Amino acid sequence: MTREEELEIIAQVRSGDADAFEALVLEHQNKVYSLALRMVGNEEDARDMAQEAFIRAYNSLGSFRGESKFSVWLYRLTSNICIDFLRGRAKRKTVSLSWEDEDGEEGELEIPDERFSPEAGLERAELREAVRRGLAQLSPEYREILLLREINGLSYDEISRCLRLEEGTVKSRIFRARKKLSEILIREGNIPEASASNERKGGVDA
Amino acid sequence: MSECDRFELLISEYLDGELQEPEKTELESHLRKCSRCRRVCDAFRAISLSLGEEAAPAGLTEDVMAAVRTRGGSGAKRASKPGKSWPKYLALAACLMLAVLSAVRLSQPRAPAASQPDAQPAQFGVAAVPGDLEPRDAGDDSSLMLEDAASQDSADGTDDKYNYNAESCLPLPLEEPEQVSLLRISGRAEAELTDPECIAAVFELLCCVEPTQQPDAPASYTLAYESEDGSGTLELWSLDGELLCSDGAGAAYEAAGSEAELLELIG
Structure with a gap:
């Protein structure tokens, strides 16, 4: 997927076409999941983190300004979610x-x-x-x-x-x-x- | 720092393809004669090899898309568990219809409602409502996590470019919008809202995104509210379709919602 194609899809999603978002998930799911997996260390939590990252990306696509690549923005979102999760987990650990x-x-x-x-x-x-x-x-x-x-x-x-x-x-x-x-x-x-x-x-x- | 310490740092850059000449050649020739640094290089490489890409689990895309379709609205600001939103949206749909009908009656008392084309789009307005209207659910892990993420964003202050959460400055123009029992909107459109869901939806639109200067122009809308703690007014401006909100005390900010979203809500 070229950057232009990606921006095109983002524009479609922003204009209300939720289904268009699927292409972005398919394109990035392996990388997002792999990042989450290494961040949190187990598959079950990694899946949750990846899912959360995509849902949040969808919900806040309006604030993606295209200054960076979408992937960079998405990875950062993912790692942020993981770090917050890890902090919460660290607090709970006895x-x-x-x-x-x-x-x-x-x-x-x-x-x-x-x-x-x-x-x-x-x-x-x-x-x-x-x-x-x-x-x-x-x-x-x-x-x-x-x-x-x-x-x-x-x-x-x-x-x-x-x-x-x-x-x-x-x-x-x-x-x-x-x-x-x-x-x-x-x-x-x-x-x-x-x-x-x-x-x-x-x-x-x- | 020994010579090898310096080379170790270069190895890391080298493996990332970030090392430029002449250091690149210098490192390569050092690696040929220094087994200690070769070992470091091997170790770093082994780490890279073991950190390859993994396939996402089956069904991830489907789950994401199911959540996204349930929620609807690309302008939404807050995620929550999929599925839970349905009753809210149904309630909101009903409330939107009421709001539209009452707004139609207020603005054009003699127009027969049936021939009023504006009444139709309100149903579509449901999908365009930004944000989930659920109150934060302390027992809900996913929303807790999101809250944490939001607070971290504002706490470290390093991240405005990636600031996907609109709540980093003022959350809402009112501390407890759920206490508001009556919201009267006047100006470019008129409506009187009493339904808590509707009122909450309007306040969601008025979430602060960024502080800004209060415009000199007269306000486009005035919002008078009554709550248990008393009453007050807020002023709204529409600038290129975006909403600016002021509490009348000189504090103004860019609101999360647009004028179009506001009009969809109130009809």
């Missing part, structure tokens, strides 16, 4: 630990539901599972910025406009989120500390 990230920001840490076996290798499924748990240990804000990049593929420029941050801040926060996540993975044994690349020549072939 057993929890706190995190404090580099900004000195405190929050609640989800306790991983099971221990991870150190002998696990780079099995994709296991790695994904470990990343999921690692993400839960990042503050929602760090999670958001990393996911907008990783899942939604926004450029640093788009993220900086979307989150109202300097591009330098975007760059360093994404790096810090990755760094923290990789430290968790190394600690849990998902990424071997020294062996992975030593046998290979040239870690980068991209």
